[in-house]
Amino acid sequence: MNILTFDTEEWALAKAGGWATNERYAEYDAFLNRILDVLDERKFQATFFCTGLMASDFPQVVKLIQSRGHEIGCHSYHHTWMNKMTEAEAREDTRAAVDALEQCIGEKVKSYRAPAFSVGNSNKWMFEILAENGIEYDASVFPAARDFGGFANFGKKKPCAIEYKGIRIKEFPICMTRVLGKEVAYSGGGFFRFFPLWFVNNRIINSEYSMCYFHILDLLPELYGVPSKAYYEAYYKEPGTLKNRYMRYLKNNLGKKGAFAKMISLIRQTDFVSLNQAEKMVDWEKAGMVTL
Numbered sequence: 001m002n003i004l005t006f007d008t009e010e011w012a013l014a015k016a017g018g019w020a021t022n023e024r025y026a027e028y029d030a031f032l033n034r035i036l037d038v039l040d041e042r043k044f045q046a047t048f049f050c051t052g053l054m055a056s057d058f059p060q061v062v063k064l065i066q067s068r069g070h071e072i073g074c075h076s077y078h079h080t081w082m083n084k085m086t087e088a089e090a091r092e093d094t095r096a097a098v099d100a101l102e103q104c105i106g107e108k109v110k111s112y113r114a115p116a117f118s119v120g121n122s123n124k125w126m127f128e129i130l131a132e133n134g135i136e137y138d139a140s141v142f143p144a145a146r147d148f149g150g151f152a153n154f155g156k157k158k159p160c161a162i163e164y165k166g167i168r169i170k171e172f173p174i175c176m177t178r179v180l181g182k183e184v185a186y187s188g189g190g191f192f193r194f195f196p197l198w199f200v201n202n203r204i205i206n207s208e209y210s211m212c213y214f215h216i217l218d219l220l221p222e223l224y225g226v227p228s229k230a231y232y233e234a235y236y237k238e239p240g241t242l243k244n245r246y247m248r249y250l251k252n253n254l255g256k257k258g259a260f261a262k263m264i265s266l267i268r269q270t271d272f273v274s275l276n277q278a279e280k281m282v283d284w285e286k287a288g289m290v291t292l
């Protein structure tokens with residue numbers, strides 16, 4: 001089972017970040033349309049995790065994705081990382097996001113992904129918040145140690161149930177592979193840009209379970225420059241030292257050349273399903289459970 005997901009917040013981030021122009025919106029629209037066209041060509045459904053702000057400020061984008069037959073999931077309201085919010089802030093953010101998305105698409109939102117997979121042992125209350133908002137399945141767990149979030153001892157590398165304080169959520173964790181003795185993600189973000197296409201495709205077709213995750217912004221060929229101190233501090237909520245800002249710039253931009261075409265090639269050569277299709281394919285009785 002190979003799941004295809006996109007995290008969709010670029011239009012709203014550009015507006016909130018003050019770098020929005022009509023040309024930039026047109027560019028995002030064009031990249032989205034190319035993705036939707038190739039999905040039509042392959043007759044695949046994918047899951048698009050959209051922010052609440054996309055539903056409020058750019059409903060036409062969210063509705064377009066839905067009208068082409070894809071699942072709309074929730075990707076927070078403002079795209080603030082879960083580990084940068086208090087539990088009360090996260091509760092309000094999630095409620096507002098689910099409300100805005102449901103109003104926009106006129107149906108229940110069942111899937112969730114935290115921005116930048118920013119959930120770990122210190123904020124596992126997130127699962128309680130998801131259950132309160134009627135979320136049935138989540139795709140936020142990074143089942144390894146990382147610099148923020150992640151569950152080093154998660155154990156499961158496939159879909160499973162998560163139990164936390166008596167609530168249950170169906171989890172689709174990020175898939176990992178072993179390279180030089182180390183567990184690494186390979187199917188999205190900077191990892192996808194770094195590994196050659198044959199490597200990623202080979203891992204996907206030889207795995208029982210994989211999940212690809214893409215942001216349009218991760219794949220755009222253009223560079224945005226080192227973020228300003230004010231923007232960095234407002235968005236990442238940490239000191240905007242030159243080192244922090246430069247490292248973030250490198251992380252976000254290395255290997256972008258050809259990345260979009262590489263993703264299109266991957267979609268053309270591999271079969272994918274959306275999260276809500278995958279949910280019906282899993283035998284949840286046998287999938288096991290992780291208690292957090």
Ligand SMILES: [Zn+2]
Nearest residue numbers: 007009115116
């Ligand atoms: Zn995102």
